[in-house]
Amino acid sequence: MAKKPTVDDARLILELYALRREPEMRKARQWWLTTFWPKDADEYMKVATTMGTDENNWLRQVISYWGIAASFVENGVLNENLFFTTAFCGELFFIFAKVRPFLVELREKTKNPEMLLAVETLIMGSKLGRERFRKVEPRVQAMRPK
Secondary structure, three states, rough: OOOOOHHHHHHHHHHHHHHHOOOHEEEEHHHHHHHOOOOOOOHHHHHOOOOHHHHHHHEEEEEEEHHHHHHHHOOOOOOOOHHOHHHHHHHHHHHHHHHHHHHHHHHHHHOOOOOOOOHHHHHHHOHHHHHHHHHHHHHHHHHHHO
């Protein structure tokens, strides 16, 4: 059974939330949520390999942020139930749902078998994570531009 959330867990969630409000991170998150809709691994790779652009920076910034946050839960630093509160991590599910259809190919193309692994392991390795993702994924796919 997961440990009960502590005051330290709550503080860490608030710190993670505060980081999301940093001006450049806001731009990065807005781009991910509204503009960046890769239809396949090649479209993702086009942004991922165009170093020095805002889009490349934003792609890496958001992916890194959620990977770090997921690693806190995976390593027992942060309570899973508190982390999976939708108000905090709904965005994580949204972003993962955008790339999951071609994640295996992305890992091959980047020669990085650990790409988004912490995020995937956290979501798919947790009953609560799977339940929440099962609700989000179809909504994200329905929003995907045709």
